[in-house]
Amino acid sequence: MAKSPxxxxxxxxxxxxxxxxxxxxxxxxxxxxxxxxxxxLVLGAGAAGAxxxxxxxxxxxxxxxxxxxxxxxxxxxxxxxxWDDAEVALYLDGRLDGKEAIVTAVELxxxxxxxxxxxxxxxxxxxxxxxKASRKDARPRFVRAWHVAIPLGIAxxxxxxxxxxxxAPKAAAPPPGKEQVKIxxxxxxxxxxxxxxTNARDDAQRKRLDKLAEDAKKLRxxxxxxxxxxxxxxxxxxxxxxxxxxxxxxxxxxxxQGLESALGKLAxxxxxxxxxxxxxxxxxxxxxxxxxxxxxxxEKEDRDRAKQTLEEAAExxxxxxxxxxxxxxxxxxxxxxxxxxxxxxxxxxxxALGDGLSDDAKEALKDFESGKGSAKEQQKxxxxxxxxxxxxxxEQRKKLAENMKKQASKMTGEEPQGEGxxxxxxxxxxxxxxxxxxxxxxxxELKKMxxxxxxxxxxxxxxxxxKKLDEAEGGAGEAEGxxxxxxxxxxxxxxxxxxxxxxxxxxxxxxxxDKPGSGKGEKGGGKDEGQPFAGHxxxxxxxxxxxxxxVVDGPGMKARASGPIGKGKxxxxxxxxxxxxxxxxxANMQGTGALGQAAPGEVGAIERSDVxxxxxxxxxxxxxxx
Amino acid sequence: xxxxxxxxxxxxxxxxxxxxRLERAREASQRLVKAIGQxxxxxxxxxxxxxxxxxxxxxxxxxxxxxxxxxxxxRTISSCLHLQFSRIQFTPDLMPSDVTGTNILVSGxxxxxxxxxxxxxxxxxxxxxxxxxxxxxxxxxxLLEAMQEHACTIAGIRHAMEEPFFVLATENPIEMEGTxxxxxxxxxxxxLKVIVPSPTEDEMTEIxxxxxxxxxxxxxxxxxxxxxxxxxxxxxxVSVAEPIMRFASRLVRASDPLTQGAPDLVKRAIRYGxxxxxxxxxxLAAKARSLLEGRANVSFADVQKVAKPVLRHRLIRxxxxxxxxxxxxxxxDALVESVPARSENVEQAIRx
Numbered sequence: 001m002a003k004s005p006x007x008x009x010x011x012x013x014x015x016x017x018x019x020x021x022x023x024x025x026x027x028x029x030x031x032x033x034x035x036x037x038x039x040x041l042v043l044g045a046g047a048a049g050a051x052x053x054x055x056x057x058x059x060x061x062x063x064x065x066x067x068x069x070x071x072x073x074x075x076x077x078x079x080x081x082x083w084d085d086a087e088v089a090l091y092l093d094g095r096l097d098g099k100e101a102i103v104t105a106v107e108l109x110x111x112x113x114x115x116x117x118x119x120x121x122x123x124x125x126x127x128x129x130x131x132k133a134s135r136k137d138a139r140p141r142f143v144r145a146w147h148v149a150i151p152l153g154i155a156x157x158x159x160x161x162x163x164x165x166x167x168a169p170k171a172a173a174p175p176p177g178k179e180q181v182k183i184x185x186x187x188x189x190x191x192x193x194x195x196x197x198t199n200a201r202d203d204a205q206r207k208r209l210d211k212l213a214e215d216a217k218k219l220r221x222x223x224x225x226x227x228x229x230x231x232x233x234x235x236x237x238x239x240x241x242x243x244x245x246x247x248x249x250x251x252x253x254x255x256x257q258g259l260e261s262a263l264g265k266l267a268x269x270x271x272x273x274x275x276x277x278x279x280x281x282x283x284x285x286x287x288x289x290x291x292x293x294x295x296x297x298x299e300k301e302d303r304d305r306a307k308q309t310l311e312e313a314a315e316x317x318x319x320x321x322x323x324x325x326x327x328x329x330x331x332x333x334x335x336x337x338x339x340x341x342x343x344x345x346x347x348x349x350x351x352a353l354g355d356g357l358s359d360d361a362k363e364a365l366k367d368f369e370s371g372k373g374s375a376k377e378q379q380k381x382x383x384x385x386x387x388x389x390x391x392x393x394x395e396q397r398k399k400l401a402e403n404m405k406k407q408a409s410k411m412t413g414e415e416p417q418g419e420g421x422x423x424x425x426x427x428x429x430x431x432x433x434x435x436x437x438x439x440x441x442x443x444x445e446l447k448k449m450x451x452x453x454x455x456x457x458x459x460x461x462x463x464x465x466x467k468k469l470d471e472a473e474g475g476a477g478e479a480e481g482x483x484x485x486x487x488x489x490x491x492x493x494x495x496x497x498x499x500x501x502x503x504x505x506x507x508x509x510x511x512x513x514d515k516p517g518s519g520k521g522e523k524g525g526g527k528d529e530g531q532p533f534a535g536h537x538x539x540x541x542x543x544x545x546x547x548x549x550x551v552v553d554g555p556g557m558k559a560r561a562s563g564p565i566g567k568g569k570x571x572x573x574x575x576x577x578x579x580x581x582x583x584x585x586x587a588n589m590q591g592t593g594a595l596g597q598a599a600p601g602e603v604g605a606i607e608r609s610d611v612x613x614x615x616x617x618x619x620x621x622x623x624x625x626x
Numbered sequence: 627x628x629x630x631x632x633x634x635x636x637x638x639x640x641x642x643x644x645x646x647r648l649e650r651a652r653e654a655s656q657r658l659v660k661a662i663g664q665x666x667x668x669x670x671x672x673x674x675x676x677x678x679x680x681x682x683x684x685x686x687x688x689x690x691x692x693x694x695x696x697x698x699x700x701r702t703i704s705s706c707l708h709l710q711f712s713r714i715q716f717t718p719d720l721m722p723s724d725v726t727g728t729n730i731l732v733s734g735x736x737x738x739x740x741x742x743x744x745x746x747x748x749x750x751x752x753x754x755x756x757x758x759x760x761x762x763x764x765x766x767x768x769l770l771e772a773m774q775e776h777a778c779t780i781a782g783i784r785h786a787m788e789e790p791f792f793v794l795a796t797e798n799p800i801e802m803e804g805t806x807x808x809x810x811x812x813x814x815x816x817x818l819k820v821i822v823p824s825p826t827e828d829e830m831t832e833i834x835x836x837x838x839x840x841x842x843x844x845x846x847x848x849x850x851x852x853x854x855x856x857x858x859x860x861x862x863x864v865s866v867a868e869p870i871m872r873f874a875s876r877l878v879r880a881s882d883p884l885t886q887g888a889p890d891l892v893k894r895a896i897r898y899g900x901x902x903x904x905x906x907x908x909x910l911a912a913k914a915r916s917l918l919e920g921r922a923n924v925s926f927a928d929v930q931k932v933a934k935p936v937l938r939h940r941l942i943r944x945x946x947x948x949x950x951x952x953x954x955x956x957x958x959d960a961l962v963e964s965v966p967a968r969s970e971n972v973e974q975a976i977r978x
Contacts, residue, residue, distance in 0.1 A: 028975065083972075090869060090968050093925075094976035099916075104867040104923035118865040121644045121922035140975045 009120060013105060013127045020130055021088040024140055031142035032078035033071050038146055040070015041153025048160035055168060060161040067153060085110070095138040098129040175230075181483050182226035188482065189223075191475030192216035192239060198468040199461060201324055205249065212242050212472070232483055240476045244607065247469045248282045248620075250324055250462060256621070258322020262329060265313035271306050275332075281617055284328070285470065288463035291332045295339030296368075296378060303340045307333050328462045335460060343368075343378065349385055349442070352404050352429055357388050386446035389439065397433055404430035644922060647860045652920040654857060655681070657848040658706055664845045665702040666695060667836065668829035674918070675820045675935050676703060676794070682914040683858045684817020684907065685773055685793040687758075687808075687939065694822045695833075696796040697756055704752040708850035709790065712750030716761035718804060722768035729781050743780060748772050751788055751851070755795035759805045766812055769793065773815040790854045810898075810942060817907050818932075819939035821955075857917070864913040866924045869968070871909060874929050877965050878905040881941055881957070891960040895947025900940040907936045926967040934958045 044066030051059040083091070089103035096102070105126035108119045196213035200206035219235045250259070259279075266276035271294060278286035294306055314329035350357065350365040357365065361384030368381045392400065405427065432438035606620035655677055662673050672688070676699065679686035688696045704711035714725055727746030733739050747753065748769065758766060772778045776787045795816070797808070813819070825833060836842060849857075879885050881899030883892050892899070911932035912924045938954040947957075966973060 086867075086869060087969065087972055090972050091975050094968065094972065099921060099923070099925035099927065100867055100870055101921070101923050101925075103869055104865050107867045108865060116865060117644045117647075117863040118922035121648065122865050124645075125922065141978045144978075 007120075009123055009127065010109060013109065013123045013130075016127055016130045017085070017089070017102070017106065020092060020135075020138060021083075021085060023135065024088050024091060024138065025083060027140045027142045028083060029075065029078035031140065031144060032081075033074040034142065034147045034150065035144065036074020036077065037067045037071035038149040038153065040073070041067040041157070042149050043070070045153045045156035045160065048157045052160045052163060052165060055165050057165050060157065063160075064154065064157045067150070091140070092130070092138050096129055096133040098126065101126040101129055179229050180226045181223065181229040181232055183223045183482055186220055186223055186479050186482055188475035188478030188480075189216045189220045191478075192243070192472040193220070195243075195468060195472050198465055201250075201462070201465070205246070208242070208246060212239060212246070215239055215242075229483060233480070236476055236479055236483070240473060243469055243473045243476060247466060247473070250282055250284065250328065255317075255320075255322035255325055258317040258320030259325045261320040262313040262317040262322070262325050265316045266309060269306060269309035271302055272309055279328075282466075284460065284463040284466040287332070288335075288460050291336055291460075292339060295336045296343055300340065300344070303336060307336055310336065328460065331460050331462070346378065346381055346385065346446075348429055349389075349446075350381065352400065352433075353385065353388050358384065360384055361388050382446045386443055389443050389446065392439075394436070397439060401430045401433040404433070644860075644863065647856070647863075648917070648920050648922060651681075651857055651860050651917050654849055654853055655918045658703075661706040661845040661848045662699070662702050665842065666699050667832040668825050669695065669699065669822065672699065672820050672822050675818055677918060678911050678914040678932065678935075679794075679818050679820075680707075680790075680792060680854065681857045681861045681917060682817055682907075682910040683790065683792075683861070684910065685795070685815060687813070687816040687819045688794065688796045688822055689799055689819060690796070690822030691800060691824070692798055694824060696822050697754065699822075700752075700754045700756075700794040700796070702845060703794070704754070706845050706848050707752060707854060708847040709751035709792075709854070710788070711752045711754070712747035713754040713756060714747045715756045716758050716765065718760060718762060718806075720761045720765045722765050725765060725768045726772075726778050726780055743783075743785075745785075748778055749785070749787065751790055751792065753791075753793045755793055757798055758795040759797040759807055761806065763806050763809060766806065766808060770812060770815065773812075790851065790858065813939045814901070814903055816939060817911060818935040820935055821938075861910070861913050861917045864917050864922055864924060866909055866913065870912075870924050870926060870929060873926055873965070873967050874905055874908045874912070877929065877933060877961055878908060878937070880961050880965050881937060883944075889957075889960045889964040891952065891957055895943055895950065895952035895957055896941050897944040897947075898942040900937050904937055904940045907940075908932060911936050930962050930967075933962055937961075 041064070044063035047066060048060045048063035051057070051063065085106050086103055089106040090100075092098060093100050093102045101122055105123040108116055108122055193213045193216045195209045195216075198209055200209055215235070216239060219232065219239070222235075223232060263276050263280050266272045266279065272290075275287055275290035275294065278284070278290050295303065310329050310333040314326040314333065317323075317325035317329060347365075347368065350361070350368070353361075361381070364377065364381040364384045368377045432442055606616045609616070611619050658677065659673060666673060676686055676688075678684075680703070688699070690696050701711075701713075714720075723746065725746050725748050727744050727749065729741040730744045731739055732742045755769065758769075772787060772791070773793055776789065776791045778785050778787065793816075798805075878900045880888050881892060881896065881904075882888060883894075883896045883899065885899070888899075908929060909924070912928035915928045915932055916922075916924045934955055937958050941954040941957055943952065943954065943957075968976070
């Protein structure tokens with residue numbers, strides 16, 4: 001049906017209704033827009049709070065944009081859910097009490113049913129209703145209670161924007177030792193590198209020392225570039241272990257039996273007791289000092305006995321296939337001999353000079369003869385004698401030489417030893433003093449003796465090597481100190497450490513101590529308990545004696561309560577299980593087998609264990625790898 | 627186009643013409659109410675609802691206790707209308723032919739005999755079916771065809787009723803012994819079921835004053851046949867918007883307990899709800915109401931107002947509903963309350 005032209009009433013109604021509907025729709029759209037903005041600002045305030053919490057300060061003011069986004073979303077929703085004419089008409093009827101005249105009129109107008117008899121009346125009535133009504137009566141309220149969130153949201157975002165950011169949360173602590181350490185110059189390592197210049201006992205040791213030096217060099221270079229602290233500590237720990245192992249290498253392994261045999265022999269001579277102890281401790285520097293003191297102190301007869309003992313000990317060591325030990329002992333014997341001769345000569349000269357000596361020189365001679373006989377007294381005496389010799393006039397010198405000759409001629413040659421110089425010695429001295437050249441030579445000799453011995457020039461070869469190793473070990477300690485405090489080692493649970501009971505014998509069960517060294521472990525129930533040389537066995541069976549220490553030619557090994565072990569070492573650490581925990585390495589390192597065998601990584605473990613210091617050396621020797 | 631004494635006619639399209647029809651309809655209804663008011667005291671709602679039935683062209687069932695003036699109301703209405711009035715007093719021994727009429731053998735002037743139809747009281751224009759529930763269902767059903775189709779078939783011959791045809795039935799809710807409650811099919815034919823309430827004190831006093839003196843004059847006839855037909859025509863021309871028809875549909879559908887979203891009371895107390903005829907009646911009655919108020923369109927309020935008399939006799943209570951004493955009026959109230967006229971967002975916007 002063709003649409004008939006709209007009447008004036010129709011047009012009037014349409015215009016009026018469109019005007020009213022526009023107002024209603026605008027306000028409804030505004031309400032949705034504000035609702036969207038309110039939701040957006042609430043979310044934005046929450047997001048600003050989150051940004052504040054997570055310290056994303058720059059993002060906070062941008063959260064206000066959430067309000068705009070919300071408003072846009074509200075406008076979009078308003079557009080999508082825009083009321084149609086019927087809904088607006090129903091709303092207007094409801095608000096203006098139109099008795100549904102408006103909605104009916106809208107429908108009739110839309111249908112364009114011109115022949116509907118009521119159409120004109122309904123449209124007329126609807127127009128009347130709209131015209132009579134005030135706009136205020138049909139304004140949907142666009143401000144809702146929740147729109148208060150808009151100013152609140154803006155205020156909250158503003159507040160969050162102005163609020164100072166919270167302090168940054170503490171970053172999770174990196175694992176211990178994870179931090180980088182970078183040291184341009186690490187002096188301690190130079191001492192280890194210097195091991196490359198140290199004399200080696202044999203080719204194997206040469207290689208080992210070179211490798212130590214090489215490793216130290218590498219570590220130095222790595223530290224220059226920077227590396228993980230724990231890795232550096234682990235490397236340094238390995239170097240220290242290797243140095244310690246090297247220090248203890250004399251008489252170890254295959255030669256151990258020989259060392260014990262030699263110690264047994266040395267122990268038979270009371271004069272060599274201290275020297276034997278030093279050798280047993282592998283403290284070859286101290287061994288050198290003891291031997292030097294003996295050389296100064298002992299009379300010829302005792303010295304000969306000592307030499308005899310040293311020879312026997314060297315022989316025993318050689319027999320027990322410990323050539324290195326034997327070599328060291330023979331060297332000591334040689335040094336003892338030379339030193340003794342030198343001392344005799346000094347004493348002879350002193351006594352020969354007799355009254356020609358000053359009071360100081362006499363005092364020095366007296367001290368030297370009294371048996372203190374240290375290197376210092378020897379130097380002092382040599383110095384005084386040189387002075388006295390230099391002050392002699394040619395007449396006095398001649399007279400002294402003649403006196404000495406006379407005295408020598410009077411001697412029968414059968415005078416007891418230890419009571420002044422022998423006939424030959426006196427003759428020799430007299431001849432030397434007779435000529436100015438001889439005197440000069442003698443002065444030179446004394447001068448040399450008075451001077452400080454050059455560093456490393458006086459000790460035995462082994463002693464000098466050990467000195468170097470000691471220095472290298474000290475250097476490693478210095479390097480550790482330069483890197484900072486050592487890493488903490490996790491404390492094990494109760495019963496995790498061997499107690500004291502386990503040290504005494506060969507108890508199998510660990511102690512129950514909670515603290516290092518304080519545990520009173522249950523004694524092991526093994527049958528070898530209390531027998532220091534017994535092999536390890538478990539379960540009471542016949543067992544395998546592989547690895548058992550051989551028979552020692554001597555009174556047996558005894559604990560040395562005063563053993564100076566761990567000189568300059570750090571405090572003992574905590575031992576986990578059977579080995580130490582160390583930075584960068586697993587703590588779960590186990591020994592490789594029976595007693596007497598140990599993994600290389602366990603070298604030095606005793607030093608860090610809670611074994612009492614006086615027992616460490618002995619316990620350590622049992623666990624040295626063969 | 628047919629002209630009527632009141633100027634009503636079908637096919638009038640101009641605003642002024644329909645406006646005039648509306649005004650005349652309102653004026654006519656006012657006259658009728660006024661005339662009825664001369665006899666009937668109070669009972670304004672009953673009178674109004676009876677007029678809805680008259681204007682909408684439906685039949686009305688009046689239910690009330692004896693002595694409340696039901697019959698008087700119907701007689702008054704009929705006397706105010708210039709229409710043919712019939713009264714049928716329903717009794718248990720009343721036969722269908724007593725209602726519809728029958729063919730009887732008659733003698734002609736020439737002595738010949740032939741069958742001639744003797745029309746029953748159903749052949750009137752305003753029918754008073756008094757105490758309709760006292761007749762047997764067989765007799766009650768004799769009204770069915772006439773009420774629905776405005777025609778009556780006697781001896782195979784269909785006889786159309788003269789328009790307007792309007793049945794006003796009464797029934798007594800008490801003295802149920804010896805009564806035959808109307809079957810649902812027949813109840814459905816009534817557009818409205820009007821409950822006649824007891825008069826108030828003032829009304830009772832007025833009734834006493836009017837009825838205990840000299841008999842009053844019969845009210846004058848205020849509406850003739852054409853005017854009634856014009857009213858009915860105007861009623862049909864009243865506009866109903868789609869949202870209002872949808873509301874009526876929702877209301878009727880919600881009376882079905884099987885419908886999703888039906889009120890709890892419906893689900894509990896109703897066995898069968900109203901059908902399509904109920905929805906039609908709802909809209910027609912609403913149109914009649916709006917017409918009598920001088921409006922050319924139906925409002926939600928019209929539908930809500932007519933819901934009770936239209937639906938109350940179309941709802942069949944369940945056993946539980948009967949046992950709980952839930953009346954159909956309560957159910958209709960629940961329906962009107964729970965079924966929203968407008969969509970939720972529009973309702974919210976109106977409220978704020």
